[in-house]
Amino acid sequence: MLVRETTTRDALAVEGLGLTIGTREGALPLLADVTVRVGRGETVGLVGESGSGKTLTARTALGMLPRGARATGRVTAAGLDVLAAGRTDLRDLRRTRVSMVFQDPRAAINPLRRVGDHLTEGLRAAGTPRREAARRAVDLLDQVGIDDPAGAMRRHPHQFSGGMLQRIMIAGALATEPELLLADEPTTALDVTTQAEVVGVLRALQRSHGTGLLFVTHDLDLAAAVCDRIYVMYAGRIVEEADSASFAVAPAHPYTRALLDASPSVHGDQGPLRAIGGRPRSLAEAPSGCSFRDRCPRADHDCALGVPATRPHGTSHVACLRPEQVKP
Amino acid sequence: MTEPVLTVTSLVKKFGRVTAVDGVSFELAPGASLGIVGESGSGKTTTARVLAGLEEPTSGEVAVAGEHVRGRSRRARLRRARRLQMIFQDPYGSFDPRLTVAESVAEPLRLHAPGPAADVRARVDALLDQVGLSRRAGDSRPGELSGGQRQRAAIARAIAVAPRVLVLDEAVAALDVSVQAQILALLDDLRRETGISYVFVSHDLAVVRHATETAVVMRHGRIVERGPTERLLREPAHPYTRLLIDSVPRPGWDLERLARDRRALDAL
Structure with missing residues (x-):
């Protein structure tokens, strides 16, 4: 019974997550009713503009809440109830079962330590003997396309380019064979050709290890190219969940449609860009009812009455009163 | 054929033994927009900085409106700045945090076209209006504005x-x-209203496609391909241009082929 449960459970289940932070003026809401699921071996995109709460959501999966924040709802990562877990359980979770890759690899690696020490740290903490850990690390470096992997183990981070260092971070993140990998804008700082290579490495490793991947990005094209399913966030809420095949061709939420209309594209015909008025909002600044209504071309009086419930529409789930009016 | 507003001839910029820009030439017609596309290390930003006078070229010529611009004297810099202005990725670093946005926009006016305070104020108001900033935004400090508002302020100051x-x-x-x-x-x-010309430096092909009519592709300090932007993107002639285009994510992205193409190009 227990065995069956562990093989079918999700790598990550965020259910009805709310986050508020206390300030002198009172409670400031950051996230509201966020539900995100990542199955084992699945790649799930979390897209949105600045202030949408995508990074906060990803960090919550590791129990990394902003100082003074209060969380409600439920977050289960690799089987652990994160919001209820103590420090020891969380440390164990971060060391071995859930890993994270950040935008800037140089800010996330100790510049004074050798690459090899960084890569074997998690394995050693999990009790792998030194020699075996080193052998696994060299093997991983080879898999992410680092030349002379054994030599690379003895070098320091500054001896690698940004793209190479991000490959090393991915190798390190997957060294302990985690159930879940959180990647927060992992290729945003890289050149386009390097981005393509790093994404290729990330996908190949994730597939072969069966890791669930939560891919946080502002880049809609990248999310559509990489992910199986995509969540769109706006002002601290999920406004749409879609499979990536239908995401770009049949958006269900006016915000998703507006984002696609505002994005210039390289492939296909070039239509005119349609800018959305105003700027992205955080949850604290958002209007009552639907957060997007002050920028939405289809909003009317009804949209102010309450936050629209999430409901199925086509192959998507959407928090909008009238998704049928969104043109494909 | 109208006289080009910007002519760059055989531009070379070396930093020690490293050649960042290696024989770059292009022309820009009045009211036109030219894209400079490339990755980090391609020399595109160094080229832009030489155009703006932030770096002295090792050799080669830059002519703006038919006049060669060179030298670092105050007079030479002012002459250049009247004809050519630059906008950066992060306008935050180029604003004095203690001045209001309106005061920052007024600065180039005072420097280049001194006049009565009321005239300057009226011109600043017109500029802020032209870039879509409210009076209230004009009275704010740069730190109080959003990124988009700051970039609007940078544009207002540049076109002042x-x-x-x-x-x-x-x-x-x-x-x-x-x-x-x-x-x-x-x-x-x-651009439509004023006939100003743009040199649009970017790594983002989609943005360059939208914002320019012609483009040059730079790699290792050299221009490897040039032409109408739409033609470059639809029928790239150089393998590097093709690799750049294929690297832009899309559904059905063939990452293995990309990796092969890149290795083949690096081996050239």
Whole structure:
């Protein structure tokens, strides 16, 4: 019974997550009713503009809440109830079962330590003997396309380019064979050709290890190219969940449609860009009812009455009163 | 054929033994927009900085409105700045945090076209209005504005002295998609209204496709391909241009072929 449960459970289940932070003026809401699921071996995109709460959501999966924040709802990562877990359980979770890759690899690696020490740290903490850990690390470096992997183990981070260092971070993140990998804008700082290579490495490793991947990005094209399913966030809420095949061709939420209309594209015909008025909002600044209504071309009086419930529409789930009016 | 507003001839810039820009030449017609596309280390930003006078070229010529610009004297810098202005990715670093946005926009006016305070104020109001900033935004400090508003303020300050050429170095790269589209629309409008020319430096092919008519592709300091932007993107002739285009994510992205193409190119 227990065995069956562990093989079918999700790598990550965020259910009805709310986050508020206390300030002198009172409670400031950051996230509201966020539900995100990542199955084992699945790649799930979390897209949105600045202030949408995508990074906060990803960090919550590791129990990394902003100082003074209060969380409600439920977050289960690799089987652990994160919001209820103590420090020891969380440390164990971060060391071995859930890993994270950040935008800037140089800010996330100790510049004074050798690459090899960084890569074997998690394995050693999990009790792998030194020699075996080193052998696994060299093997991983080879898999992410680092030349002379054994030599690379003895070098320091500054001896690698940004793209190479991000490959090393991915190798390190997957060294302990985690159930879940959180990647927060992992290729945003890289050149386009390097981005393509790093994404290729990330996908190949994730597939072969069966890791669930939560891919946080502002880049809609990248999310559509990489992910199986995509969540769109706006002002601290999920406004749409879609499979990536239908995401770009049949958006269900006016915000998703507006984002696609505002994005210039390289492939296909070039239509005119349609800018959305105003700027992205955080949850604290958002209007009552639907957060997007002050920028939405289809909003009317009804949209102010309450936050629209999430409901199925086509192959998507959407928090909008009238998704049928969104043109494909 | 109209006289080009910007002529760059055999530009070379060396830093010690490293050649960052290696024999770059191009022309820009009045009212036109030229893209400079490339990755980090391609020399595109160094080229932009030489155009703006932030770096002295090792050799080669830059002529703005038919006049060769060189030298670092105060007079030479002012002459250049009247004709050519530059906009950076992060306008925050180029504003004095203690001045209001309106005061910052007034600065180039005082420097280049001194006049009565009331005239300057009226011109600043007109400029802020032209870039879509409210009076209230004008009275704010740069730290109180959003990224999009700051970039609007940078544009207002750059066009204050009515330059002929605007060099935009990754000017929309740090903005959210919805705000980026607003700034691109503003740049379109300005060009149509004033006949200003753009040198649009960017790593983002989609943005360059939208904002320019012609483009050059740079790699290792050299221009490897040039032509009408739409033609470059649809029928790239150089394998590096093709690799750049294929690297832009899309459904059915063939990552293995990309990796092969890149290795083949690096081996050349």
